[in-house]
Amino acid sequence: MLGEGILKGLAETARNFFGSYFSAERLTTVEYPEQRIAPFEAARVFPFLVYDGADWQSGLRCVACQICEKECPPKCIVIVKSTDKKPDALGKPQFYPARFEIDISVCMSCQICVEVCPFEAIKMNTEFELSTTDRFSGLLLDRKQLAKSNEYYHQIHPTEATAVDARLAADKIKADAKAKAAAVAVAAQAAAIAGEGA
Amino acid sequence: MIDHLDQIFVLLRHWLVSFLPAPLQPVVCVLLSVAAIVSLFPALFALTTVFERKGLARIQNRIGPNRVGPFGVLQPIADGIKSLTKEDIVPLSADAAVHFLAPVVLVVAVFMGFAVLPMGRNMVLADMNAGLLFYFAMGASTELSVFMAGWSSRNKYSLLGAMRAVAQMISYEVVLLLSSVTVVMMAGSLSLSKIVAAQNHYSWGLPHWYIFTPWGCAGFVMYAIAATAETNRSPFDLPEGESELVAGYHTEYSGFKFALFFLGEYLAMFSISGLGTTLFLGGWSAPFSFLTWIPSWIWFFSKLMLSIFVFIWLRGTLPRLRQDQLMNFAWKFVLPMCLLNLLVAGLWRFLGDGWARWAVCSVILIGAYGAMGWGEMRRKHIGPRSYRYAE
Numbered sequence: 001m002l003g004e005g006i007l008k009g010l011a012e013t014a015r016n017f018f019g020s021y022f023s024a025e026r027l028t029t030v031e032y033p034e035q036r037i038a039p040f041e042a043a044r045v046f047p048f049l050v051y052d053g054a055d056w057q058s059g060l061r062c063v064a065c066q067i068c069e070k071e072c073p074p075k076c077i078v079i080v081k082s083t084d085k086k087p088d089a090l091g092k093p094q095f096y097p098a099r100f101e102i103d104i105s106v107c108m109s110c111q112i113c114v115e116v117c118p119f120e121a122i123k124m125n126t127e128f129e130l131s132t133t134d135r136f137s138g139l140l141l142d143r144k145q146l147a148k149s150n151e152y153y154h155q156i157h158p159t160e161a162t163a164v165d166a167r168l169a170a171d172k173i174k175a176d177a178k179a180k181a182a183a184v185a186v187a188a189q190a191a192a193i194a195g196e197g198a
Numbered sequence: 199m200i201d202h203l204d205q206i207f208v209l210l211r212h213w214l215v216s217f218l219p220a221p222l223q224p225v226v227c228v229l230l231s232v233a234a235i236v237s238l239f240p241a242l243f244a245l246t247t248v249f250e251r252k253g254l255a256r257i258q259n260r261i262g263p264n265r266v267g268p269f270g271v272l273q274p275i276a277d278g279i280k281s282l283t284k285e286d287i288v289p290l291s292a293d294a295a296v297h298f299l300a301p302v303v304l305v306v307a308v309f310m311g312f313a314v315l316p317m318g319r320n321m322v323l324a325d326m327n328a329g330l331l332f333y334f335a336m337g338a339s340t341e342l343s344v345f346m347a348g349w350s351s352r353n354k355y356s357l358l359g360a361m362r363a364v365a366q367m368i369s370y371e372v373v374l375l376l377s378s379v380t381v382v383m384m385a386g387s388l389s390l391s392k393i394v395a396a397q398n399h400y401s402w403g404l405p406h407w408y409i410f411t412p413w414g415c416a417g418f419v420m421y422a423i424a425a426t427a428e429t430n431r432s433p434f435d436l437p438e439g440e441s442e443l444v445a446g447y448h449t450e451y452s453g454f455k456f457a458l459f460f461l462g463e464y465l466a467m468f469s470i471s472g473l474g475t476t477l478f479l480g481g482w483s484a485p486f487s488f489l490t491w492i493p494s495w496i497w498f499f500s501k502l503m504l505s506i507f508v509f510i511w512l513r514g515t516l517p518r519l520r521q522d523q524l525m526n527f528a529w530k531f532v533l534p535m536c537l538l539n540l541l542v543a544g545l546w547r548f549l550g551d552g553w554a555r556w557a558v559c560s561v562i563l564i565g566a567y568g569a570m571g572w573g574e575m576r577r578k579h580i581g582p583r584s585y586r587y588a589e
Contacts (some may be wrong), residue, residue, distance in 0.1 A: 002571025006516065013257045013515045028546045 020139065041157055044124035046104045047113055049146045056147040061121035063094040068113035068122055074169070076106035088119075092175075102146060104130065105139040120164045127158045204493040207234070208320050210301045224586040234314045243464040244274035250510050257514035278457070286453035289351060296350035299457035301451065304343035308462050310336040311469040318482045318495030329390040330382065333473060334375060337428070340466060341367045344437070344447050347459070348408075351450035359446025362521065363430065365439030369528040370427035370434075376536040377420040380413050380543040381477045390473075394481030403487045407480035412559035414470045416567075418478040420539070425470040427528070429463065431509055433516035436524060471505035472498070531574055538566050560570055 018122035020026045030037055051059035075120050087095040125148070132138030137162040154161040202209065211230050215223050248263065248271060255262030263270035288294055314329035316322040326332055343366055348360020352384035382388055386398040397407050409412030438446040448459045475481060478502050482494035519527070542559045549555035 001568070009515045010511065013511060016259055017256045017511075017514075020256045020259050027261060029261050030261070031261070031264075177587055197481065 015098055017147075032051070036100070039126040039156070041159065043126045044109055044111055045128045046103060046107050046109060046125055046130070046141075047111075047122050047146070048125045048148045049100065049123055050150055051147050052150050052152050057088060060095050060096060060147060061088070061119050061150075062100065063088055063119055063121070064097040064100075064117070065095075067116050067118070071112050071116045072104045073110060073112065074108055076102070076103045077124060078103075099183070100143045101140055101141050105135065120168060123153055123157070123160075131177070199490050200493075203477060203493075204319055206296070206564070207318070207495070212243050224422040225289065233554055234325065234493055236309065239309075239312065239465055240461060242468060243461055244278070244423060246275070246468075246506055247272045248260060249506075250513075253510045254514045257511070257561065266303040269498075271320045274336050281454055287450075289353065290340060291352045291451050292450065293352070296346050297450070298455070300350060301341045301455045302461065303346065303463035304340055305458055305465065307336050307339040307343060308465040308469060311466075312472070314390055315324065315469065315472045315476060316481055317472070317498050318493065321482075322391055325391050328388045330378060330388045330393075330551070333390075333469075334371075334378075337374075337466075337470070338371060340462070341371075344583060345449070349445035351447070351462065353450050355443045355449045356447050357443075359437045359443045359449065363440070363442075363447055365521075366427055366430075366434065366524060366528075369525060370424045373420055373528060373532045373536055374428055376425060376533070376540065377417045378473075379418045379476055381408055382541055383547065384408065384414075384541070390476050394476055397480040398483040400487040405480050405485060405487070407478065407483075407485055411546065411555065412540055412563050413546055414478055416535065416539050416542070417562050418474070420536055423532060425474060425526075426509065426512065429467045429470055431467065431508075432513040432570035433519050434524060435518055437508040439518065441518075452465035456461070467506065467509060468502060468569070471502050471509070474499040476507060526574075531570060534570065535566065 016026070040119065048059050052061065053059040066079050069075075069079045077099050078099065078101045081099040082096045083096055085093040099131045109124070111124055115123055130139075142181055150161070150165075153164075200324075211227060212232060215227050218226055251273070252270070256381040263273045288297055295563045309331050313323045314326055314332050316325075318582055343362045344367070345360045348356045348363070349359075351357070381393060385393045387393060387396075397405065399406055402470040404410075409418045430437050436446075437443075438448075440446075443449070448456060475498065482498040484492060484497055486488045542562055545562075546555050546559050551560060
């Protein structure tokens with residue numbers, strides 16, 4: 001019958017109209033500034049730099065290898081390598097970034113920097129309320145603004161951070177064993193030389 | 199007391215005018231009524247925009263505007279300030295004079311229609327003998343302003359929108375007129391007050407509104423279809439067609455001129471609902487004889503707002519038609535039904551009182567509707583869409 005579909009449609013919209021006043025699950029709107037939902041664990045916005053310990057400057061995992069700078073498709077990362085070295089998490093002397101800047105007005109949140117980093121030093125943040133009144137310097141984040149503690153990383157991406165910590169601990173054990181073996185070898189060699197001399 | 203409440207606006211006007219010298223009185227009397235109409239309906243427009251947005255939101259399971267004022271009721275004020283302070287851009291190649299005149303002509307023509315609508319007992323600005331004719335004359339001149347806007351903008355979208363609007367409005371103007379003619383045949387008058395008076399009597403507590411007769415019901419449905427098309431409301435909003443034509447004939451309008459177009463559209467909706475109320479729903483008369491103590495103007499505006507609600511409901515439900523479906527529907531389905539309805543109205547008049555005329559008229563109308571609907575659906579002129587290339 002002609003017009004049947006129209007009546008069906010009108011009934012459906014009437015059900016929605018009145019239903020939205022009575023059943024809460026129909027209204028899925030989250031009224032954002034007042035109401036918030038926690039960001040999903042897999043959410044990603046812009047990258048940040050992870051540091052261990054309490055001091056962000058000495059604890060930065062980044063060794064200024066500049067792989068991320070080279071891989072970044074929109075070229076939003078600027079790294080200036082330091083001239084001196086300082087010990088990293090494994091106790092090995094390494095360079096550190098004298099400057100590390102990300103222009104988040106250019107960044108496209110592709111996560112490639114995170115994928116290529118061999119040191120687990122750069123990760124994706126979930127912070128999204130980054131509006132500023134200054135679109136040039138306000139959106140150019142420097143080393144200090146980018147540095148976030150490992151505890152923060154655990155807070156926003158718990159599963160991922162635990163896996164990263166386990167990997168780093170394994171690496172450290174391996175490096176320690178290697179160092180010990182090397183030390184033993186050196187000591188043996190020294191002993192042998194001493195023996196030869198005697 | 200109740201009589202006084204019913205006539206409160208009329209008495210108020212008389213009281214105000216009585217302070218003036220006698221020669222001035224008739225002029226000021228008219229001016230006061232005009233001022234009332236010109237201030238009341240834009241206020242109703244402001245209220246309707248927020249109701250519409252809230253209603254559509256609820257139909258789509260959203261909340262709707264709720265930021266400006268409690269529950270968003272002050273939203274129209276914010277919108278008004280915004281459109282007043284916005285830059286008014288006129289395209290360099292536009293015909294500036296016509297571009298400026300189009301929204302003014304629209305609003306003036308629409309306001310003229312309110313002059314003949316009886317909004318309550320004794321509440322009509324100009325009680326003309328040929329009020330209905332005057333109304334349709336004014337309604338037809340809104341098409342002119344739409345075409346003025348489209349043509350003067352010198353923009354292909356505006357022009358296409360205006361062409362569509364004119365084609366659509368002329369097609370449905372025929373339907374609108376022919377569905378109203380049945381009422382004129384029955385009431386025997388073109389005066390809208392007389393048409394209301396003809397419906398304003400009761401038997402067994404129920405009113406003799408024209409919608410409660412077979413020809414009146416069919417006429418009302420066709421009038422409602424034509425009114426929706428005439429005011430360019432969804433599902434007949436092809437002239438605006440925001441997914442195809444940016445905004446149709448008012449693409450090149452900004453700031454307050456756009457607000458005037460917006461106002462004109464809503465005022466046209468009010469006035470055409472008011473006319474439908476007057477012709478088929480008994481105007482300002484009460485729906486039951488025991489409710490006649492409620493002031494007549496309350497009934498008129500309740501019926502008006504109910505029609506507006508139906509407009510909003512339809513907008514929230516139906517998708518837009520295609521141009522060929524629109525034209526086929528008007529000329530091949532609604533117009534023949536209208537002509538048949540004229541015949542049925544004549545039969546009703548001459549079959550005399552009794553159940554026979556109810557049976558005969560109902561059978562003819564329902565039979566014709568069923569047969570034509572079935573036939574047209576089979577020939578795919580109207581009804582479900584067919585996709586020739588997409589499948």
